[in-house]
Amino acid sequence: MTRRIKFIQGNEACVEGALYAGLEFFAGYPITPSTEIMEHLSKRLPAIGGKFIQMEDEIASMCAIIGASLTGQKVLTATSGPGFSLKQEALGYAVMAEIPCVIVNVQRGGPSTGVPTHVSQGDVMQARWGTHGDHSLVTLTASNHQDVFAMTVEAFNIAETFRTPVILLFDEVVGHMRERLEIPEPGEIPIVNRLRTAVHDGVDYHPYLPREDGRLPMSDFGGVHRYNVTGLVHDMWGFPSDNPKIIHGLLRHLVDKIENNASHIAMYKTFYLEDADTVLVSFGSAARSALHIVKSLRKRGEKIGLLELQTLWPFPADIVRRYCNKASYTVVVEMNMGQVCQMVKTAVDHRERVFLANRIDGVFITPTDIKNILRLIKGRGV
Amino acid sequence: MAVNDYIRERFFPHLWCAGCGHGIVLNGLIRAVEKLGMSRNEIVMVSGIGCSSRISGYMDFHTLHTIHGRALAFATGVKLSKPELNVIVPMGDGDALSIGGNHFIHAARRNIAITAIVMNNRIYGMTGGQYSPLTGPGMLATTAPYSNIDQSFDIVEMAKAAGATFVARTTTYHVHQMADIIRSAILHEGFSVVEVMSQCPTYFGRKNKQGGAVEMMKRMKEITTPIGSKKKVENPDLIERGIFVELDKPEYCSEYNQIIERAMGGY
Amino acid sequence: MERCRMVFSGSGGQGVITAAIILAEAAVLYEDLTAVQTQAYGAAARGGATRSDVIISDTVIDFPKVIQPNVLVCLTQEAYNKFFDIIRPGGLLLTDTRYVKSQLKVDARQRELPMYQTVMEKIGKPIVFNICMLGAVIGLTNLVAQESIMKALKDRIPKNFLDMNRDALALGLELGKNSQ
Numbered sequence: 001m002t003r004r005i006k007f008i009q010g011n012e013a014c015v016e017g018a019l020y021a022g023l024e025f026f027a028g029y030p031i032t033p034s035t036e037i038m039e040h041l042s043k044r045l046p047a048i049g050g051k052f053i054q055m056e057d058e059i060a061s062m063c064a065i066i067g068a069s070l071t072g073q074k075v076l077t078a079t080s081g082p083g084f085s086l087k088q089e090a091l092g093y094a095v096m097a098e099i100p101c102v103i104v105n106v107q108r109g110g111p112s113t114g115v116p117t118h119v120s121q122g123d124v125m126q127a128r129w130g131t132h133g134d135h136s137l138v139t140l141t142a143s144n145h146q147d148v149f150a151m152t153v154e155a156f157n158i159a160e161t162f163r164t165p166v167i168l169l170f171d172e173v174v175g176h177m178r179e180r181l182e183i184p185e186p187g188e189i190p191i192v193n194r195l196r197t198a199v200h201d202g203v204d205y206h207p208y209l210p211r212e213d214g215r216l217p218m219s220d221f222g223g224v225h226r227y228n229v230t231g232l233v234h235d236m237w238g239f240p241s242d243n244p245k246i247i248h249g250l251l252r253h254l255v256d257k258i259e260n261n262a263s264h265i266a267m268y269k270t271f272y273l274e275d276a277d278t279v280l281v282s283f284g285s286a287a288r289s290a291l292h293i294v295k296s297l298r299k300r301g302e303k304i305g306l307l308e309l310q311t312l313w314p315f316p317a318d319i320v321r322r323y324c325n326k327a328s329y330t331v332v333v334e335m336n337m338g339q340v341c342q343m344v345k346t347a348v349d350h351r352e353r354v355f356l357a358n359r360i361d362g363v364f365i366t367p368t369d370i371k372n373i374l375r376l377i378k379g380r381g382v
Numbered sequence: 383m384a385v386n387d388y389i390r391e392r393f394f395p396h397l398w399c400a401g402c403g404h405g406i407v408l409n410g411l412i413r414a415v416e417k418l419g420m421s422r423n424e425i426v427m428v429s430g431i432g433c434s435s436r437i438s439g440y441m442d443f444h445t446l447h448t449i450h451g452r453a454l455a456f457a458t459g460v461k462l463s464k465p466e467l468n469v470i471v472p473m474g475d476g477d478a479l480s481i482g483g484n485h486f487i488h489a490a491r492r493n494i495a496i497t498a499i500v501m502n503n504r505i506y507g508m509t510g511g512q513y514s515p516l517t518g519p520g521m522l523a524t525t526a527p528y529s530n531i532d533q534s535f536d537i538v539e540m541a542k543a544a545g546a547t548f549v550a551r552t553t554t555y556h557v558h559q560m561a562d563i564i565r566s567a568i569l570h571e572g573f574s575v576v577e578v579m580s581q582c583p584t585y586f587g588r589k590n591k592q593g594g595a596v597e598m599m600k601r602m603k604e605i606t607t608p609i610g611s612k613k614k615v616e617n618p619d620l621i622e623r624g625i626f627v628e629l630d631k632p633e634y635c636s637e638y639n640q641i642i643e644r645a646m647g648g649y
Numbered sequence: 650m651e652r653c654r655m656v657f658s659g660s661g662g663q664g665v666i667t668a669a670i671i672l673a674e675a676a677v678l679y680e681d682l683t684a685v686q687t688q689a690y691g692a693a694a695r696g697g698a699t700r701s702d703v704i705i706s707d708t709v710i711d712f713p714k715v716i717q718p719n720v721l722v723c724l725t726q727e728a729y730n731k732f733f734d735i736i737r738p739g740g741l742l743l744t745d746t747r748y749v750k751s752q753l754k755v756d757a758r759q760r761e762l763p764m765y766q767t768v769m770e771k772i773g774k775p776i777v778f779n780i781c782m783l784g785a786v787i788g789l790t791n792l793v794a795q796e797s798i799m800k801a802l803k804d805r806i807p808k809n810f811l812d813m814n815r816d817a818l819a820l821g822l823e824l825g826k827n828s829q
Contacts, residue, residue, distance in 0.1 A: 051638065220464075240439065288713060
């Protein structure tokens with residue numbers, strides 16, 4: 001019997017979330033600090049009849065999950081910065097061919113091999129723009145294990161709903177830290193399963209013809225509908241085309257299906273924002289330090305609050321604007337050189353009121369770091 | 383079923399140049415599948431990028447046209463997730479052995495039941511005639527204007543060394559042998575590699591003054607000989623064709639099923 | 650309860666990380682408390698001074714690392730030299746007599762206990778040194794019940810090693826209680 005309360009690493013919480021969501025196939029390649037995900041899945045997946053494979057490299061892992069998704073399975077791969085870079089070409093393929101899949105990036109310090117065992121949040125822009133060409137995709141993150149679990153389930157749901165790759169952008173601190181996870185009962189979090197076509201054998205099935213609601217029902221490889229899947233621009237049958245109308249229509253569809261649903265996809269948490277004059281904006285493990293200092297400064301009477309972003313892409317600009325536009329100080333807490341900060345600046349009227357509180361030395365940003373930066377921003381000295 | 387039932391007729395005429403060998407491989411593949419009497423719904427064809435990879439679009443199977451060099455990695459995902467499917471992967475020489483070389487040797491090492499067909503025309507055709515890892519020293523290409531100094535792989539030796547359990551070579555001249563070999567390769571329970579020597583009159587032929595398609599095909603007849611023939615003893619430079627390896631070894635998906643049994647019993 | 654921030658330090662292979670995980674797990678799974686455990690990764694985990702941080706509380710823990718521990722355990726001289734001055738004033742600093750010569754320079758309750766020696770005399774297996782240390786910590790702090798530690802151990806340790814671990818835990822507990 002599986003105990004419902006667990007004391008585990010964030011990487012294992014991700015595994016639990018993936019299995020809860022119905023994961024059936026994982027392909028990966030070892031890389032710190034994500035490796036625990038594949039280690040656990042190598043044990044857990046075959047025990048439920050699922051498939052696990054350690055591929056020859058990161059590229060192959062990404063390709064293999066796309067292949068498996070086409071036979072109708074829920075698929076996952078996990079990596080960190082350098083491996084995430086290697087996956088980018090095939091990630092673009094998944095965008096173009098509209099393949100549901102989930103990619104975990106447990107961030108570490110970069111660029112290149114960087115500091116493999118230390119924390120960073122430097123892949124925010126890589127998640128969005130790492131692959132080539134105009135496109136859109138979804139990136140989620142989390143700061144604690146309960147949310148790692150929930151966001152992982154959500155990632156699978158969004159991948160199936162919109163036929164898109166979804167990136168889970170975790171970080172070394174959340175991935176390696178151990179804390180409590182309570183696994184929800186089956187059904188407690190809704191699960192979106194693949195929408196399969198109702199078109200019968202012998203009737204023309206159009207794999208790339210969106211329904212009125214924008215969704216595209218799929219047909220599993222091995223089923224009665226034989227169709228073509230390609231990374232080339234394609235028509236509604238999946239066959240290559242260089243017709244300008246089709247190119248335009250497809251690109252618009254690929255971007256709009258995500259961007260038009262940005263408000264549904266936007267997930268976030270608010271803490272003490274009702275009367276906050278100073279708004280911290282943070283995500284992932286950095287949000288834990290931010291929340292710590294918010295609680296501590298609240299006790300001292302400061303009007304400070306936290307907006308924790310759980311959806312990073314599409315960037316929830318409306319949400320950021322709602323909570324930050326009137327604040328005297330918006331301070332983005334992140335462990336990079338301002339990747340989310342520059343997005344926040346574009347979302348508000350007064351970009352000069354937006355500041356960065358960061359750390360880029362591989363050390364987890366502390367509440368004291370944030371406190372000191374806040375004092376400097378407000379001209380009070382440290 | 384008739385041969386025409388295996389193709390997507392509306393996409394013909396195909397995009398290959400006049401005289402290209404790839405259409406002959408398409409023909410050989412159809413004949414092989416027809417003889418096997420397999421349902422089209424059981425076959426997944428996965429290809430990469432290049433002239434050769436366009437073969438998948440013409441065939442009425444489940445077709446997955448992927449990215450350059452990675453067809454075998456996609457195919458591994460398809461096969462392992464649904465082992466009852468027959469997975470055929472046509473690739474070009476650059477696709478399979480340059481950008482895709484790593485996937486090629488690892489798929490062979492795992493002995494996963496995928497049929498890899500390497501259509502070897504010794505050149506990158508789609509991009510306009512650059513040298514490939516199979517071009518060979520002394521040859522000319524648009525990126526080897528003075529003469530190519532790169533040594534070639536021997537696809538058969540490489541596949542054997544990497545652990546493929548079915549390894550064969552044939553040419554576009556030997557169409558009946560090609561169909562027979564592809565049929566055996568598809569039936570083989572393990573990773574099978576079929577090298578099909580093919581001609582690219584447009585680039586390789588023209589650059590290297592080998593004449594048109596007819597001359598190039600005649601040449602393939604002249605420079606090859608069946609495995610173990612007397613001619614090979616007399617002329618060791620001849621390239622052997624036929625089935626080099628046909629071994630019965632544990633297949634990856636079957637092995638994985640045993641892992642599932644163990645895991646379900648023991649976890 | 651008062652939030653307890655702990656750092657267990659020693660050298661790679663002494664089992665300080667395992668001890669930290671077992672303690673935190675016991676608190677969460679069997680005492681319905683909140684706990685977070687983190688550890689140093691990389692070269693530090695293979696020899697050198699390694700550390701694992703544990704916070705135990707009855708409320709939500711946001712910042713998961715320990716800056717100033719209430720409880721600092723040092724099982725080697727190197728770890729002691731590296732970490733002794735991070736102790737929170739008035740905190741508890743536990744060292745092992747065999748491995749550490751403390752300098753009594755900090756404002757803390759310092760306890761030097763013969764944990765290694767006791768384990769070797771009574772059990773003869775250094776592998777349970779860390780569990781003895783854990784016993785001493787709960788003997789000194791009453792953070793969690795001995796039974797909760799045993800339950801957490803049962804989940805992780807092969808049956809035939811349980812008795813040895815139970816003995817080591819009891820030995821440590823006694824050492825800790827006697828020096829409270």
